Amino acid sequence: MLMINAFFNHKKILWQEADFYGAANLIFDIRNKPIVYRASWMHGMGYSFSGINHPDNFIHPDEISLPNHYVNNKESVLFLKNNNINSKAIGMPFVYTFDSFPSFSERYIDNLFIPEHDISSPQEYKFKNFLSLCKKYKCDGLLLSKNDFIRAKKIKFNFEDIKIFCGADITNPSALQDLSELLQSTKSVYSDVFGSHIYYALSSGCNLYLVDEIMKNYTSDKRKIRKKSIQKSISKSFKQKVNSNYFPLEELLGGIWGSSSMTEKKEYSDYMIGLDMKLPREDLISGFTPRSFKEKYNIIKKLTYKKISRKLSI
Numbered sequence: 001m002l003m004i005n006a007f008f009n010h011k012k013i014l015w016q017e018a019d020f021y022g023a024a025n026l027i028f029d030i031r032n033k034p035i036v037y038r039a040s041w042m043h044g045m046g047y048s049f050s051g052i053n054h055p056d057n058f059i060h061p062d063e064i065s066l067p068n069h070y071v072n073n074k075e076s077v078l079f080l081k082n083n084n085i086n087s088k089a090i091g092m093p094f095v096y097t098f099d100s101f102p103s104f105s106e107r108y109i110d111n112l113f114i115p116e117h118d119i120s121s122p123q124e125y126k127f128k129n130f131l132s133l134c135k136k137y138k139c140d141g142l143l144l145s146k147n148d149f150i151r152a153k154k155i156k157f158n159f160e161d162i163k164i165f166c167g168a169d170i171t172n173p174s175a176l177q178d179l180s181e182l183l184q185s186t187k188s189v190y191s192d193v194f195g196s197h198i199y200y201a202l203s204s205g206c207n208l209y210l211v212d213e214i215m216k217n218y219t220s221d222k223r224k225i226r227k228k229s230i231q232k233s234i235s236k237s238f239k240q241k242v243n244s245n246y247f248p249l250e251e252l253l254g255g256i257w258g259s260s261s262m263t264e265k266k267e268y269s270d271y272m273i274g275l276d277m278k279l280p281r282e283d284l285i286s287g288f289t290p291r292s293f294k295e296k297y298n299i300i301k302k303l304t305y306k307k308i309s310r311k312l313s314i
Helices: 001-011 017-027 076-081 095-096 124-135 147-154 175-181 198-202 212-217 220-233 236-244 249-254 262-272 281-290 293-313
Strands: 039-041 068-073 109-114 141-144 163-166 188-190 207-210
Touching: 017 095, 017 175, 039 076, 039 163, 039 281, 068 076, 068 281, 076 212, 095 175, 095 198, 109 124, 124 141, 124 147, 141 147, 163 207, 175 188, 175 198, 188 198, 198 207, 207 262, 212 220, 249 281
Parallel strands: 039 068, 109 141, 109 188, 141 163, 188 207
Antiparallel strands: none
């Protein structure tokens, strides 16, 4: 027990991108999980909606000096190569949560609504609107952020006959697996926001519908709020990109996301999350595990320095 506690304490200190949402737990178990990883692993698809291409979208700035960088597909590899960064396409962590899917007849949630999530604080003032949207689109399930889920339970908010589910928490060691199982239990997903979840839903075999209310989430005022919320956590060069960029809402809805073909959308999603790039588990273990004590020591030293320097600069 002391060894296990010591391990988790180290991982809190040396928290890496491959730990986000329990990604590394899809590869390792507690007995063979290294104290530090020699690879970064891209976990989010935000750049594909924002139109902002920047290395920080693919590699956490604390981990730029790691020997390996794993990304979703070959398009991302090419972008990073043009920025003098070597990487390898192995697919998003989510593609390692499944091998096959249940049929529609085995899925017990007909329609799941996924609203915009705020990871910083609960959105109690939106609960009535969430309920209204679920009714409008005949959804029998609602996926809330962890903060909203806890708050809804605490105040005993009445979502009537709609079943609520807890969304992914970045620190939950089984978050990706839990989300995958939920989506594999769902026939159709409705959403009013762009995010990785719409790729995951399609690649899990769900139908996907972006509702009319999505327009309200991308007004100029809403975009300013989003930009402000990330200003303190990004590099100066990334901040310049964010501040000079407009959100390409019309292009997104006029392109693949406005298509009525679920087949086209699923093919695109499978490509974007790198479904065909999956590696065998033994290759992943080798790629993430330090080669020697010396390499492990050097990685720990560089990661610690980067993390401390970044926090002091905020």
